[in-house]
Amino acid sequence: MVKPGEFYQRDRKWHPPAYAQNYKTSTSRSPKHPLISLQNSMSEITGPVFGHDDVDPIDRDLLSNFAKPGEGPIGERIILHGRVLDENGRPVPNTLVEIWQANAGGRYRHKKDTYLAPIDPNFGGCGRSITDENGYYYFRTVKPGAYPWRNWVNTWRPAHVHFSIFGTAFAQRLITQCYFQGDPLIRLCPIVQAIPDPEAIEQLVATLDMNATIPLDTIAYKFDIVLRGRRSTLFENRLEGN
Amino acid sequence: MPQELNYLKETPSQTAGPFVHIGLAPGAAGFDIYRTELGWDIAGPNAKGDRIRIEGLVIDGTGNPLKDVLIEAWQANADGIYAHPEHAGEVEAGFRGWGRVITDFETGEWGFDTVKPGLVPGRSGMTMAPHINLWIVARGINVGLNTRLYFSDEERANAADPVINLVEWESRRQTLIAQRSERDGQAVYRFDIRLQGENETVFFDI
Numbered sequence: 442m443v444k445p446g447e448f449y450q451r452d453r454k455w456h457p458p459a460y461a462q463n464y465k466t467s468t469s470r471s472p473k474h475p476l477i478s479l480q481n482s483m484s485e486i487t488g489p490v491f492g493h494d495d496v497d498p499i500d501r502d503l504l505s506n507f508a509k510p511g512e513g514p515i516g517e518r519i520i521l522h523g524r525v526l527d528e529n530g531r532p533v534p535n536t537l538v539e540i541w542q543a544n545a546g547g548r549y550r551h552k553k554d555t556y557l558a559p560i561d562p563n564f565g566g567c568g569r570s571i572t573d574e575n576g577y578y579y580f581r582t583v584k585p586g587a588y589p590w591r592n593w594v595n596t597w598r599p600a601h602v603h604f605s606i607f608g609t610a611f612a613q614r615l616i617t618q619c620y621f622q623g624d625p626l627i628r629l630c631p632i633v634q635a636i637p638d639p640e641a642i643e644q645l646v647a648t649l650d651m652n653a654t655i656p657l658d659t660i661a662y663k664f665d666i667v668l669r670g671r672r673s674t675l676f677e678n679r680l681e682g683n
Numbered sequence: 684m685p686q687e688l689n690y691l692k693e694t695p696s697q698t699a700g701p702f703v704h705i706g707l708a709p710g711a712a713g714f715d716i717y718r719t720e721l722g723w724d725i726a727g728p729n730a731k732g733d734r735i736r737i738e739g740l741v742i743d744g745t746g747n748p749l750k751d752v753l754i755e756a757w758q759a760n761a762d763g764i765y766a767h768p769e770h771a772g773e774v775e776a777g778f779r780g781w782g783r784v785i786t787d788f789e790t791g792e793w794g795f796d797t798v799k800p801g802l803v804p805g806r807s808g809m810t811m812a813p814h815i816n817l818w819i820v821a822r823g824i825n826v827g828l829n830t831r832l833y834f835s836d837e838e839r840a841n842a843a844d845p846v847i848n849l850v851e852w853e854s855r856r857q858t859l860i861a862q863r864s865e866r867d868g869q870a871v872y873r874f875d876i877r878l879q880g881e882n883e884t885v886f887f888d889i
């Protein structure tokens with residue numbers, strides 16, 4: 442029997458560090474000890490499996506999944522779409538993608554959000570979908586608004602959509618955020634700028650995609666996601682046995 | 684010029700932020716939207732083995748509990764099999780082995796019900812003690828933190844566990860062990876996670 446390969450180690454210099462000086466909340470929530478590096482075992486190369494039974498088709502349509510019949514949310518209608526790939530460039534099919542975001546005014550539907558922008562009665566702000574056999578996903582939503590938050594007295598989050606992605610293994614589990622091309626707040630944001638490499642930041646910026654736009658209806662942004670890749674089974678180290 | 688490798692880079696992580704509930708547990712955010720929320724039932728109704736409860740807090744470097752955390756659990760069944768196509772063997776119908784919980788908005792307490800996992804195959808023919816893999820995300824956590832929960836009543840298996848033994852500082856190994864007690868005849872394991880400071884939990888780069 443061919444044993445599955447291990448995942449490439451995570452490039453910790455590509456990710457934000459646990460403690461980022463300008464993101465104040467990270468100060469008391471960042472471990473001081475180094476992480477203990479673990480070679481993959483069965484516990485890391487497996488992970489939850491989701492199927493199309495777990496989600497409904499409407500879950501990916503934030504324009505309608507919370508709206509009253511015949512109504513819809515206020516805001517710029519967008520398609521947010523792309524592929525989930527691994528570091529080898531291979532698509533990751535049948536994986537769960539979940540998103541959440543503020544409404545067009547920058548307000549979240551959450552009992553702890555007190556920003557003065559109004560709740561949109563027709564917008565929930567979350568969606569989920571399973572990638573198809575090519576790793577492709579799409580959502581319909583409105584473009585979220587920027588919002589202020591308490592870091593410095595005048596700190597604003599760029600427009601963003603939160604993404605949660607599973608892959609096939611617990612070692613691939615990832616939460617990130619998608620930003621929008623041309624947003625001047627990206628370079629001011631302490632959370633974004635915690636990422637040390639400007640090229641890595643570019644990877645989080647969705648691109649205007651006129652080919653996916655629906656004329657006279659909905660504009661489109663493309664956001665590809667890359668999860669950790671794994672060794673070819675041909676050359677892998679044995680995980681168990683001799 | 685030598686050939687290019689052409690690997691892609693992993694998408695960088697960003698914090699889950701304070702409103703992670705909207706996406707991953709909308710009922711907790713205060714609204715119903717999905718037919719079913721995922722991750723509320725880890726073991727399912729048919730799982731063999733001991734029914735147990737896990738409870739704890741997530742505590743920051745100032746000693747205060749966090750109230751905006753989401754934790755995901757990933758575990759094998761009582762036979763030590765993960766519900767995944769790459770792990771040979773069967774699991775009970777309805778056993779997924781995965782769940783997610785949030786900390787209480789007022790107290791910071793979290794808890795979930797499951798079955799105790801069995802011994803799991805490790806690397807190089809070793810066996811790993813029963814454990815639950817945990818992944819912790821919250822505002823202020825830039826990359827989700829991985830740790831493992833082992834059980835205080837598995838002393839012999841824990842002593843031989845290759846991952847616990849990787850932790851060079853013996854005093855820190857205790858941070859990975861949930862302490863058993865009983866409540867109304869049911870096993871309850873306490874597992875407080877300390878993000879920073881005294882008795883900081885061991886986190887892994889998996």
Ligand SMILES: [Fe+3]
Binds near residue numbers: 543598601603700
């Ligand atoms: Fe946000």
